[in-house]
Amino acid sequence: MTAIARTDPRDFLKDLTSSRAARLLRDALDRRWPATTDTADRLSTIHRYALLPAGKLIRPILMLESAAAVGGRPEDILPAALGLEYLHVATLVHDDIIDADEMRRGRPAVPLVYGLPDAIVAGDALIFTAFESITECRATGVSDSAIGTAIAVLARAGTDLCRGQVLEAQLVGDPGIDVDIYLEMIRLKTGALFRAVCEIGAILAGAEPAHCQQLASYGEHLGVAFQIRDDLLAYTTPAVVAGKSPTNDLANGRTTLPVLLAYQAGNRAQRRRLVEALNHRTADADALKDFHRLLEETGALERAPEHVAEHIRRARNQLSTLESSPSVAVLAGITHWATARQW
Structure with a gap:
């Protein structure tokens, strides 16, 4: 795969999303979900709307680069990489239902456009399509054994993701919970899918078990760091850059890491x-401004990035014994991008 040498986070992201891996994925998505889709096939129409135009494609890019990092051919596992994007998008559709969010990637969310019943079914179908996509790698020469192992990894990650989602709901409105409980929640809810894409990429590429485990650990720690960064976006990055509303977490009473750290340090x-802000469930401009001020006063916005840095350090350590290659450099580059203060 193509090496990405720029160090500025914005330049790195630009290079990553225009890399060979990204082009392979976008071309394949366009072929799989063409604009000429029969409008009578409502399910396919919804899927195309949800999937395209594609987002950053970080997860499927991670899968392709993980495969290449252990000597595999990205083209051989392209269907599986698409499948993990389907799963990711399915979780976004379901998240928008759970949170009653009306916007996704700068336009009306799937539930708003197509209605809740069809959005639920469309998300479910994308999950099944993810498993089917892994089996398509048979046609590229991937062994049945590797495919079976990859499916098991994906199933385990899916179960973890659901456990994390349920745990998150239990934590709503309670900023006094232990930080370790929160970190376990995001390890399940977000880290599991990052873990799966990297591990499956290595498995389908025929890597030895030790390398599969290294890349799985790399992905999990990267995912945890990404989620903490996402927690911070509402308070550190303009909405137009972050791609998310700064009011979502507050309106839904979510106890994200900055909130927990603020509660720990606060008088x-x-x-x-x-507590009042979280349970009032309002997110107008004045409420958000006051909440932001609280996070600043308690030093939470300065302490949260320390957790990002720790998980990124652990992720990088997993790459240290892999043979140097352009793909390993990309995996390392993604960790540098994840620690940047601005995207």
């Missing part, structure tokens, strides 16, 4: 304000 009055 009695600050803690009371945090």
Whole structure:
């Protein structure tokens, strides 16, 4: 795969999303979900709307680069990489239903456009299509044994993701929970899918078990770091850059890491304000401004990136014994991008 040498985070992202891996994925998505899709096939129409235009494609790019990092051919596992994008998009569709979000990637979300019942079914179908896509790698010469192992890994990641989602719902409105409980939640909800894409890429490429495990660990720590970064976006990055509304977490009462850290460090009055803001479930401009001020006063916005840095350090350590290659450089580059203060 193509090496990406730029170090500026914005330049790196530009290079990554125009890399050979990204082009392979976008071309394959366009072929699989053409604009000429029969409009009578409503399910396919919904899927195309959800999938295209594609986002950053970080997860399927990670799969292709993980395969290449252990000597595999990205083209041989392209169907599986698409499948993991289907699964990721399915989780976004379902998240928008759960959170009642109306916008996704700068336009009306699937549930708003097509209605809740069809959005639920479309998300479910994308999950099944993800498993089917892995089996398509038989045609490129991937062994049945590797395909079976990859499917098992994906199933385990899917179960973890669901456990994480349920745990997140249990934590709503309670900023006094232990940070370790929150970190376990995001390890399940977000880290599991990152873990799966990297591990499956290595498995389908025929890597030895030790390398598969290294890349799985790399992906999990990267995913945790990504989620913490996502927690911070509402407070550190303009919405037009972040690609998400700064009001979502507050309106839904989510106890993200900055909130937990603020509660830990806050005095009695600050803690009371945090609890009231989370449980009031309002996210107008004044409420958001006051909430942001609370996070700054308690030092939470400075402490949260320390957790990002720790998980990124662990992710990088997993790459240290892999043979140097352009793909390993890309995997390392993604960790540098994830620690940047601005995207």
